[in-house]
Each structure stands twice: as structure tokens, then as C-alpha cells.
Amino acid sequence: MRGAFVMHGARWLSGEALVRLLVLLAALALLVVGLLFPLASMLVKSLQDRAGDFVGLANFARYVQTPALVGSIVNSLTVALTSTALVVGLAFLCAYGITRTCMPGKRLFRMLAVLPILAPSLLPAISLVYLFGNQGWFREVLMGQSIYGPIGIVLGMCFWIFPHALMILTTALSTSDARLYEAAEALGTPKWRSFLTITLPGARYGLISCAFVVFTLAITDFGVPKIIGGQFSVLATDVYRQVVGQQNFQMGAVVSVILLLPALASFVVDRWIQRRQVAQLSARAVPWRPTPSPLRDWAFAGLCYAVGAAILLVIGTAIYASLVQFWPYNLSLTLEHYAFEMLAGGGWASWFNSLKLAFSVALIGTLVIFFNAWLIEKSDGYRVLRQGLHFLAMLPMAVPGMVLGLAYIFFFNQAGNPLNWLYGTLAILVLNTLVHFYTVCHLTSVTALKQLDPEFEAVGASLKVPFWVTFRRVTLPVSLPAVLDISVYLFVNAMTTVSAVVFLYTSDTRLASVAVMHLDEAGYFASAAAMAVLIFFTSLAVKLAHAALSHLLLTRAQAWRQAG
Amino acid sequence: MPTLTAPLSPAAGTDRATVAEAGLHLEISGLTKRFGQFTALREIDLAIREGEFVCFLGPSGCGKTTLLRAIAGLAPQSAGRIIQRGRDISRLPPQARDFGIVFQSYALFPNLTVFDNVAYGLRNRRDDRAWIRARVAELLALVDLAGSEAKYPAALSGGQQQRVALARALATEPGLLLLDEPLSALDARVRVHLRGQIKALQARLGVTTIMVTHDQEEALAMADRIVVMNHGTIEQVGTPAEIYRRPASAFVAEFIGSMNFLEVRPDGAHALRLGRRRLDCPAHDCAGDSRARLAIRPEAVKLCAANEGLSARVEHVEFLGAFLRVGLTLTETGQALVADIAVRDAEALGLAPGASLGVLLPSEALRLYPGREARA
Structure with missing residues (x-):
């Protein structure tokens, strides 16, 4: 049997x-x-x-x-690097607020911060046109500069990429070991020094990884520059223009290969970093819990709410604009x-x-x-x-x-x-x-x-x-x-x-x-x-x-x- | 406790009768396992009898778990053969081999109830539901968990989880039960209790069992035979008593129980010299070497008055409840020696740090192993 x-x-x-x-x-x-x-x-x-x-x-x-084409490389890099610096900086501050302070309303802010991911990258660009364009409400803020071009692209990118950066940095900053901070405190280390010697090194892989993710997203995005780029061409819009506009598939392929390079490079660097980042945090680590500190907490809350408000403004503008008869002359709803x-x-x-x-x-x-x-x-x-x-x-x-x-x-x-x-x-x-x-x-x-x-x-x-x-x-x-x-x-x-x-x-x-x-x-x-x-x-x-x-x-x- | 006769092991019962003549359940020959440059198992030969409880014992990294996984087919060997009940299973995947396994982590399926965990292997056989229900109830009763069918693993204690894993492994009536450090995740008291329970269960079912452990006490208490392993090879195979009394190598002597080692010079095949003193000892094969290591268990060392035996000085005395552990230094050679002395005897000797005493090393308790240089 x-x-x-x-x-x-x-x-x-x-x-x-x-x-x-x-x-x-x-x-x-x-x-x-x-x-x-x-x-x-x-x-x-x-x-x-x-x-x-x-x-x-x-x-x-x-x-x-072809100078018009080569110029796009410089344009793309400028826009991508600027966006990276802005997004990583802002996301780091917000992530710090979420993980390392007792600021009120963390959950609400985190929910607000996810919203941009739910929209196509075209949406912020459209909203920015309504806000800062020729008939925009805040046109004067730009002091004569046009929103159509690098400024608009960078702003649109920042809106759209921010949630990605925030997620990575929140994860990076939430892995903390309270024992290190206690040891530093016992040794009489000032707060700023703990930040420089414990917090930053602990989050350094997250920061680098975040920078590369943001850079890649920024240099490859098509939606934002397509809507708001105006005459300012970047690599992604060049591919589209060559293929759809001029039916020049060969040149489209060439631009694509060039667009592939920075993305490929940042991919390789990111993989390399991931491999080095092993077991930074031992299983015995004690999670660090922030203690209330009103000044710091409200400062970070203020910053985060400002970011949240900006997100709501951009999305709200798109919604409002889709509902009014004829912006900005006839604002009756329809x-x-x-x-x-x-x-x-x-x-x-x-x-x-x-x-x-x-x-x-x-x-x-x-x-x-x-x-x-x-x-x-x-x-x-x-x-x-x-x-x-x-x-x-x-x-x-x-x-x-x-x-x-x-x-x-x-x-x-x-x-x-x-x-x-x-x-x-x-x-x-x-x-x-x-x-x-x-x-x-x-x-x-x-x-x-x-x-x-x-x-x-x-x-x-x-x-x-x-x-x-x-x-x-x-x-x-x-x-x-x-x-x-x-x-x-x-x-x-x-x-x-x-x-x-x-x-x-x-x-x-x-x-x-x-x-x-x-x-x-x-x-x-x-x-x-x-x-x-x-x-x-x-x-x-x-x-x-x-x-x-x-x-x-x-x-x-x-x-x-x-x-x- | 329920009786475990007819329904649980009809096959095992008849098998045991027939294999009693055949004798061997598992024959391993020339088994080698390499991971790249590293050789985890080197030319292992081992025979395991039907119904036997065998422990693979050794320090971590000695290859005992690798050997178990090779037997299961989970980590196929690089070379060598495994024969189970006359069938060559060397190249078969785990699914085609006849074994049940309990892992160190138990690997209970967290989303399934205790019932579904135990019935996991039964369902596959498409047996009818009533039979499965009865069988699971029977198995749970067997491991003292009757009535826990509806619970989830997370609601059980470590010891209970371990027993569910055991029931699951036994459900399909495997011919061979593999236990991979099954008790190491439990606390000491539960471990001792479960040790007895597993051993009793195994004896009752008569299922051939291999258990991997690094805990020598566990191995001594449970095993019919112990396989002591080190650096991917077998150092010794024997009953617990054999292993303890006649360790085949200095490694086994040192690994099992506590052992004193003294540097000595062999003097012929039946004697040795410790300092200037000549001692008789059982026959050894270090006769040609200039140096050797003398091994003697602390409980075999006898203490006596200062004018008899080897003179020694008491360094420290530890009270360990049933006995005293005495740290000594031999006056002539300066070598350290530990003796375990019954509390009663200690009072007669007047043990105190600094006291001078005599030490007797009974010749039948002595074992001689090649010196360190000779080994290297």
C-alpha cells in the first residue's frame, strides 16, 4: 500500500x-x-x-x-537637479516632523501628502497654469517671469514627486535607536551634534536613495513639461516631438538612448547603495520616541501644514477650474x-x-x-x-x-x-x-x-x-x-x-x-x-x-x- | 492518554515486524555536501536502524543540520548515496521521500487553525472528511492538545506550537521523523518536559527518528544512539553511555560533559608519565608519541589526604547543590584540574582554598588522546 x-x-x-x-x-x-x-x-x-x-x-x-536637441540635455539636467534639491530638502524636513517631533495632526498631513500620487503629473501643470499663467491669480508673484518654462516645470515636478520622497525619507528616519541618543545625552552632547552624528548618518542611505529616485522621476517625466514647458524643451518632450511631431523615429530612438543613460546610472548607484545598506539597525534597537517640545513641534507643524495647504491649493484649483464657466471672467459653476x-x-x-x-x-x-x-x-x-x-x-x-x-x-x-x-x-x-x-x-x-x-x-x-x-x-x-x-x-x-x-x-x-x-x-x-x-x-x-x-x-x- | 494502536500505526507496525530482519532504515554512504569552496559534509557514512532514535550532536556549523536537510532532500548532496528501506532516494525531491519534519521555527501556517495545520497533509490524500476529523482529534490527543482544533497558532504557547508541528509531521504516518532543533526555542523547564514527551511518543509509535541538537544533555537524555559531528565529519557514533564513557576523540571528550585535560608523556602502551609520576592506564595508541593529552572526568577524580596520591593545592570551591566543584593545581606540574566531590566527602577532607591534598586518578577512568601538536 x-x-x-x-x-x-x-x-x-x-x-x-x-x-x-x-x-x-x-x-x-x-x-x-x-x-x-x-x-x-x-x-x-x-x-x-x-x-x-x-x-x-x-x-x-x-x-x-543639432543645438536645439543638445540644449535639452542641459535643460533636463537643470530642471531635474533643481527639483531634486527642492524636493529632498522639503521632504526631509517634513519627514523629520513626522518621525522626530510631537507635531499635531501627523496622520492628516500624511494623508494629504499622498494625494499628488493619485493624479497624473499633468494635473499640477494645469493647475499651475491657472494659478500663475497669463490669467492666473498669482501671476504677480513671479515678478514678470513666465510660468511656461523651467519655473513651471520645477514647481509641477515638486508637487508630483514630493510624496515619493516623503515616503522614502519617513521610512529612513523612522528607524532610530533610542539607545544611541540616550548615550549621547548621557555624555552631554548638544542636540545639534546628536543630529549631525546620529540622525544624519542613520538616514544617509535613505537620503541618497531618495535623491536618486527623485532625480530619475524628474528627468524622465513627460506630463509636466508637456503641459507647462512652453518653448523650454527637455529630453522627454524631445522624444515625443521627434516621434509624433516629425515622424523621425531614428532621432526619437537616439534621444531615448540618451534619456536612458541618467536613469540607468542612478539605477546602478541606487542598487550599489542598497547592497551596502545591511542591518544598520540591530534587532535589539529600542525605537526612539520624541518628547514634546512646543516651539519645535509647532514650527514643524507650520511647515507641514503649509506644504499640505499647497497640495490642496493645487488640487483644489484644478477642481475649481473644471467647474467654472470661463476662467477668470465668468466664475459661475457648471x-x-x-x-x-x-x-x-x-x-x-x-x-x-x-x-x-x-x-x-x-x-x-x-x-x-x-x-x-x-x-x-x-x-x-x-x-x-x-x-x-x-x-x-x-x-x-x-x-x-x-x-x-x-x-x-x-x-x-x-x-x-x-x-x-x-x-x-x-x-x-x-x-x-x-x-x-x-x-x-x-x-x-x-x-x-x-x-x-x-x-x-x-x-x-x-x-x-x-x-x-x-x-x-x-x-x-x-x-x-x-x-x-x-x-x-x-x-x-x-x-x-x-x-x-x-x-x-x-x-x-x-x-x-x-x-x-x-x-x-x-x-x-x-x-x-x-x-x-x-x-x-x-x-x-x-x-x-x-x-x-x-x-x-x-x-x-x-x-x-x-x-x- | 489514548491508546495508539490500531488506527495510528498499522503500517508502521507491520513494517517494523518485517524490517526487524532487514534492520536498517537508512543507509548513508560517501555523502558530501559542498557550498562553493566550503565543504559542509565530508564523506559521511552512517546506518540508522529501524525504529531507532538518533541524535546528530555537534557545535554550530558542524554540518548536522546540513546532513538532516540532505536526508530530507531539502539540500541535495553533492555526492554520495542515501538509501531508505532499500530504496535509493539520493536523487528524489523532498515530495517523493517518506519523512515528516519539525523545524526549529515550527513553520506552522499562521493563517490556518490547529485543525487545518494538522490536516494539511491529509487533505491532499482526498480522504473523507469524517476520517480526517477523527484522525486529527487522535493526533492532537496524542500530543496532549485535545480540543485545540479551532485555535490559531499565534494563540498557543511555544511548547504547544511545537507539539502541533509534531502532530502535523506525524499525521501522514511517515516512516522517518526528522526533528531540527525542535526544543531550542523553548525555555528550560518546558524543554525538559517536552523532551520526555517526545521520547515517550517516539517509543510508542516506533517511528525511526533523527533529531538535530547542539544540546548534549538533550542528546544524552533522548537518543538511542548519538552521532557526534565536527567540521563536517562524524567523530563518533554510539549509545549515550558509550559516548560519555569512552569518547573516541579529544573533541568528543571535551564536547560531551565536562572533562579535565592534562599534558602527559606516554610511557609504553599501558602507562604514562605525569610529571615524574608514572601512572597505569587502559591500553592506548599514543605509545609512539612524545606527548599526549590525558582526559579524566571531574567526578572520576578522587581526593584524599595530602600524603597519598599526587599532591595538589585547592584553588577554589564552588557549591553546586548536590556536589562541590573543586578547582585544584597539581603541585609538581602546575596543571589545573577540576574535581566534583560529594558534599559528604568534602567535610571529611576539610576542603578550603589554599589547603593541600592528595589526588587519585583511577586508571580505569583515564583516556589518552594524541597531543595537540600530534593532531595538527
Whole structure:
């Protein structure tokens, strides 16, 4: 009897190993087709002339000789570096307020600070035009300078990137060891010296990492400069102009390669730093708790509320502008601008398309990315394959959306590509968005999986339970909070992204974020604001639903989570 | 306690009868495990009898857990063979091997109730529900946790979690039970209690069991045989008494229990010289060496009046309840020696720091090991 069982076991066993290998290969195929091949086609394209013949670096030579194009490099760097300095500085102060002071209303501020993420980067740009543009209320503040150009771009970037920086720095500053501060105090160290010798060094990796993330976001963003850049061109808008405006795909590829460089560089540096940042905080560390200090607390509260107010002002402006008849001459309220049907941009259909895309990406992406991360993290065997997959999963972070979108055109639109049928469908948008935002989801999954007991799979195997059953019954339920985080991250990003999809939509699959851009181009500024606001509220609704669902699941799971 | 006869181990019972002749449950030969440059296990040969309780004992990093994981198929060996009940399992994945395992962390599934944890391996066999329910109840009764079905692991104490893990591992009636430091996460009193419980359970079920531990007391108390490991090799295999009384190497002697080591010079095959004094000792194979290490347990050292035996001075006396631990210095060679003396005897001797005494080293209690230079 036992013999029969073992025989039976051995048979489905080989099946199980085979399934594992097949799924790993499928994951590899996804990233190779969705990332590597397109990037390779783009590189090849940058070395070809219009007829498709190999011309070596001739395109790059032409690029360097065109002052209008080379100027964008300087522009991009200026804007990105300025934004980085401003955002990191401001986010550090706010994060310090949240983690190291007893300022009142921390939760409210943290909620306010997340809001910019829920809007496409087009929204702050539109609001800034309303606030500081030719008919803006605060035009005089700029003292004759135009908002169309570097000032507008930097302000828009700061608004849109601030939440990312704040999250990283809050995490970095919240890991503190009270024992160090107590030791310093016992030695009679003044506060400013504790700050310089304990606080700053403790957060230095977080600061550096934050600076690189902010820089990458700033140099690759397309939405803000597209709306408010005016004649001030940056690399991301150059790609768009070359491809969509001049149909010069080769030059588009060249600019993309150049845009890839700073992102790639900051990716490499960031990886290097992450590797050095090991176990800064020992398990025995005692978390530091701030004690009230009215002057300091209110100073930080004032700063944070000012930032919160600015965020509300920007979002509020967009909402208000979408509701008034004709800014600034006729301020009576109307819903007219939400009737998109007669205008450019594809009307409400584009919003439905965005919803379809966002839900598809959230559902498919979450399952695929989490399952892949689990295979990479928790399988044994196929070491090389798993390491390769991990590297490929990290790579999308280094690829700007514009570059990925353009690369998709080159790869999928090739005559003779068996995947050519994907071109122009919603499926290619799903694939593109999934790959574009792969890395953060992968890292979230890996972090969650590393917290699980490493022996779960071994126990399952010893009890002769197939690995997918253990995944379904144990790993997935236990990791549910992380899984929900991933899905809402994907949803919001799919809803708000412009850069990658701007090259890939067709008239049937036009998206809301692209519609914002088209409405703006066509001069329907109020409707552009309306569409951006619509995206914002959609994201907000999903985010709130996510919060409610997480809360519900956590209370239901409290039975087994709490005591642990 | 329920009776554990018919339903729990019919297969194990019949198997045991048949394998009593065959004798061996597990035969390991030439097992080597390398992690890159590092050799974690070197040419391990080991045979484990049916129904035996074997402990792998050694300091951390000695390869004992690696050996256990190789047997389970969780860390496949680089070379060598493992044969279980005549079946070559060397290349089989864990799923195809016949074992249950309890990890140091227990690895209980936190989102499943105690019932679902124990039934985890049963469900897969698609047995009918009533049978599963009865079986789980039986297993929980076996580990003294009857009625805990609906609880979640987080609501249990460490010792209870450990027993749930044990029930889960036993649920599918594995032929081999693997325990990876199952008691090390528990506090001392629970550990001693569970030690007895596991041992009794194992004896009752007759399941062949391998336990990894770094706690020599645990190994001595529980094992039928102990496998002492060091640096990826087996130093000695034997019953607890053999290991304790006749350690095969200086490492085993030092690792198990407390041991005195004295630098001596071998003098023929049956004697040695400690300073100028010649002592008889059991046959040893250090005859050709110029130096050797004499090992004697503290409780084997006898103290007597100053005019008898080797003269020594008392350095310090520790009161340890049942006995006294006496730190001594041998007058002639200046070597340190520890003796454990019953409280009753100590009073007669008038023990006090600074006192001069005689020390007797009974020849049957002496063991000789190669000197440090000879080993290197």
C-alpha cells in the first residue's frame, strides 16, 4: 500500500518540477518579450537610417550637431537637479516632523501628502497654469517671469514627486535607536551634534536613495513639461516631438538612448547603495520616541501644514477650474466641461478605457508579479534562471516610460513580428504598463515574502502537498496586505501614467490621461482639468476602497495575526 | 492518554515486524555536501536502524543540520548515496521521500487553525472528511492538545506550537521523523518536559527518528544512539553511555560533559608519565608519541589526604547543590584540574582554598588522546 502511494507520489512529482520550470520560463518570456526585445529593437533603431540600413553612430553625430536637441540635455539636467534639491530638502524636513517631533495632526498631513500620487503629473501643470499663467491669480508673484518654462516645470515636478520622497525619507528616519541618543545625552552632547552624528548618518542611505529616485522621476517625466514647458524643451518632450511631431523615429530612438543613460546610472548607484545598506539597525534597537517640545513641534507643524495647504491649493484649483464657466471672467459653476463628447480626446470612452486598463493591470499584474517573486524567492534549483529573472525584474525601474513606449513601437510594430497583432490593442497597453511598474511591485513582494518562515515550502513538500496548493492556502493569504498594496499601486499608476502609453494607444484604446493631454493641446483647458480631476477622483476612490478592504481583512485576520 | 494502536500505526507496525530482519532504515554512504569552496559534509557514512532514535550532536556549523536537510532532500548532496528501506532516494525531491519534519521555527501556517495545520497533509490524500476529523482529534490527543482544533497558532504557547508541528509531521504516518532543533526555542523547564514527551511518543509509535541538537544533555537524555559531528565529519557514533564513557576523540571528550585535560608523556602502551609520576592506564595508541593529552572526568577524580596520591593545592570551591566543584593545581606540574566531590566527602577532607591534598586518578577512568601538536 505504501509502495503504491510512493509510486503515485513520484509520478505527480516529476509533474510538479516540470510545472515549476514551465512557470519560471513563462515569467522569463514575459520580461524578455515585454522588456528586453523592445529595448534591443530601440538600440538597433538608433543605429539605422530611415530606410533601415545600418549607419553606426551617424544619428548620434547628427544629434550632437543639432543645438536645439543638445540644449535639452542641459535643460533636463537643470530642471531635474533643481527639483531634486527642492524636493529632498522639503521632504526631509517634513519627514523629520513626522518621525522626530510631537507635531499635531501627523496622520492628516500624511494623508494629504499622498494625494499628488493619485493624479497624473499633468494635473499640477494645469493647475499651475491657472494659478500663475497669463490669467492666473498669482501671476504677480513671479515678478514678470513666465510660468511656461523651467519655473513651471520645477514647481509641477515638486508637487508630483514630493510624496515619493516623503515616503522614502519617513521610512529612513523612522528607524532610530533610542539607545544611541540616550548615550549621547548621557555624555552631554548638544542636540545639534546628536543630529549631525546620529540622525544624519542613520538616514544617509535613505537620503541618497531618495535623491536618486527623485532625480530619475524628474528627468524622465513627460506630463509636466508637456503641459507647462512652453518653448523650454527637455529630453522627454524631445522624444515625443521627434516621434509624433516629425515622424523621425531614428532621432526619437537616439534621444531615448540618451534619456536612458541618467536613469540607468542612478539605477546602478541606487542598487550599489542598497547592497551596502545591511542591518544598520540591530534587532535589539529600542525605537526612539520624541518628547514634546512646543516651539519645535509647532514650527514643524507650520511647515507641514503649509506644504499640505499647497497640495490642496493645487488640487483644489484644478477642481475649481473644471467647474467654472470661463476662467477668470465668468466664475459661475457648471458641469459643462465634463461633457467631453464633442471635444478632442475621445470623450468618456477614454475614461472607461483607462478603467479597463487599470483594473486589468491591477488584477493580472498583481498575480503575475507576486507569483513570479514567489518563484524567484522560494524555489530551489534553477539558480541561474532565478537570478536572471530577479535582474530583469529590477530593470524596468531604470527604463523611463517614454523609452519603454517608443521601444514597444519599434518591436511590436515590426513587420514579421509574430506578436504584431498585439499592436493597437488594449493588451499591449496592459503589458506595457505592467512591465513599466514591475520593479516596485517585485520589491514589495520580495520584502513581504522574506518575512515568511523560510520552511513553509519545505513543510508542504514533506507533507506531499503540491507547491501551488501551499502558495494558495498559505503564502497568498499571509501576504495579502502586500498583495493589496501592489494592486492599488498598479491601479493608480495605470490610471495616471501618460509617458509610456502616449505612443501606444489607438483611437479605440485612447486613455483618460492621454485625453487630458489632447484636450490641453486643443485648447480645452477646463475640460483637460476636468479629465485630470476625474482621474484623480477615480484613483482616490480606489485608494479609499483599498484602505477599507485592508482594514476589513486585517480585522478578520486578526484572530491569527494579532497574537503573533 | 489514548491508546495508539490500531488506527495510528498499522503500517508502521507491520513494517517494523518485517524490517526487524532487514534492520536498517537508512543507509548513508560517501555523502558530501559542498557550498562553493566550503565543504559542509565530508564523506559521511552512517546506518540508522529501524525504529531507532538518533541524535546528530555537534557545535554550530558542524554540518548536522546540513546532513538532516540532505536526508530530507531539502539540500541535495553533492555526492554520495542515501538509501531508505532499500530504496535509493539520493536523487528524489523532498515530495517523493517518506519523512515528516519539525523545524526549529515550527513553520506552522499562521493563517490556518490547529485543525487545518494538522490536516494539511491529509487533505491532499482526498480522504473523507469524517476520517480526517477523527484522525486529527487522535493526533492532537496524542500530543496532549485535545480540543485545540479551532485555535490559531499565534494563540498557543511555544511548547504547544511545537507539539502541533509534531502532530502535523506525524499525521501522514511517515516512516522517518526528522526533528531540527525542535526544543531550542523553548525555555528550560518546558524543554525538559517536552523532551520526555517526545521520547515517550517516539517509543510508542516506533517511528525511526533523527533529531538535530547542539544540546548534549538533550542528546544524552533522548537518543538511542548519538552521532557526534565536527567540521563536517562524524567523530563518533554510539549509545549515550558509550559516548560519555569512552569518547573516541579529544573533541568528543571535551564536547560531551565536562572533562579535565592534562599534558602527559606516554610511557609504553599501558602507562604514562605525569610529571615524574608514572601512572597505569587502559591500553592506548599514543605509545609512539612524545606527548599526549590525558582526559579524566571531574567526578572520576578522587581526593584524599595530602600524603597519598599526587599532591595538589585547592584553588577554589564552588557549591553546586548536590556536589562541590573543586578547582585544584597539581603541585609538581602546575596543571589545573577540576574535581566534583560529594558534599559528604568534602567535610571529611576539610576542603578550603589554599589547603593541600592528595589526588587519585583511577586508571580505569583515564583516556589518552594524541597531543595537540600530534593532531595538527
